[in-house]
Amino acid sequence: MGQKISVLLLAGILWMAALPLEAGAAVHFVHKTGYQVRLELDEERRQRRLDEWRLILVNFENKLDEDFEVERTKVGNNQYVDARIADSLNAMLAAAEEEGITIYPISGYRSYSRQVSLYQNKIRRLLKEGYEPVEAVEEAGTVVAVPGTSEHMTGLAVDLVDAGYTLLEEEQENTPGYQWLLQHCMEYGFIVRYPEEKKEITGIIYEPWHFRYVGEEHARVIMHYGLCLEEYLEDPEGYQQQYEEEGKGFR
Numbered sequence: 001m002g003q004k005i006s007v008l009l010l011a012g013i014l015w016m017a018a019l020p021l022e023a024g025a026a027v028h029f030v031h032k033t034g035y036q037v038r039l040e041l042d043e044e045r046r047q048r049r050l051d052e053w054r055l056i057l058v059n060f061e062n063k064l065d066e067d068f069e070v071e072r073t074k075v076g077n078n079q080y081v082d083a084r085i086a087d088s089l090n091a092m093l094a095a096a097e098e099e100g101i102t103i104y105p106i107s108g109y110r111s112y113s114r115q116v117s118l119y120q121n122k123i124r125r126l127l128k129e130g131y132e133p134v135e136a137v138e139e140a141g142t143v144v145a146v147p148g149t150s151e152h153m154t155g156l157a158v159d160l161v162d163a164g165y166t167l168l169e170e171e172q173e174n175t176p177g178y179q180w181l182l183q184h185c186m187e188y189g190f191i192v193r194y195p196e197e198k199k200e201i202t203g204i205i206y207e208p209w210h211f212r213y214v215g216e217e218h219a220r221v222i223m224h225y226g227l228c229l230e231e232y233l234e235d236p237e238g239y240q241q242q243y244e245e246e247g248k249g250f251r
């Protein structure tokens with residue numbers, strides 16, 4: 001056991017949700033990634049902040065604790081997600097189905113130990129392919145999340161594939177399923193978490209199957225501006241405001 005220093009568990013915004021801030025106060029929080037989150041809090045936004053479990057940031061520099069737990073609900077065949085997002089996910093899949101597009105959730109919540117074995121298997125395979133140990137570890141980390149850094153552990157991420165092409169490969173982007181999701185995921189609060197052009201920031205390869213729940217109001221803005229979550233968290237209120245000023249806001 002021993003204490004986990006990675007108490008960056010609910011990084012960024014969620015962390016600030018716990019602070020007793022006065023209305024109108026501005027907060028600056030610098031992520032380990034170097035991104036700065038700045039928040040101007042008015043009453044309305046303070047209220048909204050209560051929901052910000054949805055913006056939890058998990059990446060190679062913001063690890064979840066081994067003991068992280070979340071209440072889960074079964075979806076699809078045999079996958080589990082955070083109970084709070086199951087309805088949104090099911091509604092999204094049903095809407096696609098109504099248009100004749102079948103999408104399968106093939107990977108939802110993953111425990112820490114499951115992630116450990118996935119990661120170790122990947123390294124083993126790379127070593128077999130002739131990689132040097134250091135390279136194998138590095139390479140494995142870009143394909144399989146290092147334990148504690150996988151969003152799947154939050155229960156807020158789900159890998160979705162088209163029924164006609166169920167491989168987790170880049171070609172997934174050409175399927176009707178992905179094309180439909182690209183147009184509609186934000187309506188249900190989901191985003192494409194690892195866009196092709198954001199690899200440098202996310203540290204993760206392009207994954208046109210990995211969707212992440214952040215809630216509708218955030219998803220619409222993130223998808224509209226083609227951001228990755230790390231970028232959005234730099235200034236969520238600012239992006240929201242810009243979006244509203246452009247007349248895209250919904251309410």
Ligand SMILES: [Zn+2]
Nearest residue numbers: 157158159210
């Ligand atoms: Zn995934």
